[in-house]
């Protein structure tokens with residue numbers, strides 16, 4: 001029996017559809033952090049101006065090629081989320097899928113995200129997150145994380161980025177679903193938000 005307040009269970013196709021809906025809300029000048037091999041191009045509206053950011057050299061090469069195939073002319077940035085080489089208030093939407101599990105410092109990355117966003121900009125994040133306290137899955141995530149960080153390029157299975165996201169961004173649509181993982185179901189967070197009104201960056 002489901003626990004009260006437990007995340008709704010969905011399958012891979014439903015997750016795919018929810019991700020496409022979330023990323024489809026990107027508009028204007030879009031910065032995609034940790035863009036990987038360019039898996040998200042099909043989800044974005046065709047009229048965006050896409051700027052990718054990716055620190056891994058091998059992925060960057062494939063990302064550059066796929067970006068060109070999708071008609072995006074700006075070469076992706078070889079950079080990390082903690083130091084985004086873009087001016088203040090220069091981006092309409094920041095997108096990241098399955099990246100906050102990996103960045104070394106979530107708070108530093110989100111500070112940079114807020115810095116580059118225009119006032120009224122938008123953030124769209126999706127990531128796997130830690131299961132609720134007291135669950136077997138949460139215990140397994142803690143046990144597995146020392147291995148996943150080594151085996152999967154710094155990926156933490158036991159992170160909860162939602163408090164850091166909600167502290168910095170006004171949540172417009174936040175949802176968590178239980179999705180099939182390997183080897184157990186994991187909660188996945190979808191976060192759509194905007195910089196908080198009165199953010200120190202925009203109050204002069």
Ligand SMILES: C[S@@+](CC[C@H](N)C(=O)[O-])C[C@H]1O[C@@H](n2cnc3c(N)ncnc32)[C@H](O)[C@@H]1O
Pocket residue numbers: 033034035036037039040053054055056059079080081082096097098099102103104153
């Ligand atoms: C699990 S992959 C996700 C790739 C892609 N976003 C996707 O959904 O298919 C995580 C990506 O984050 C990148 N990454 C790792 N550390 C990063 C950092 N500090 N800043 C930005 N991206 C980072 C990795 O190189 C990798 O491409």
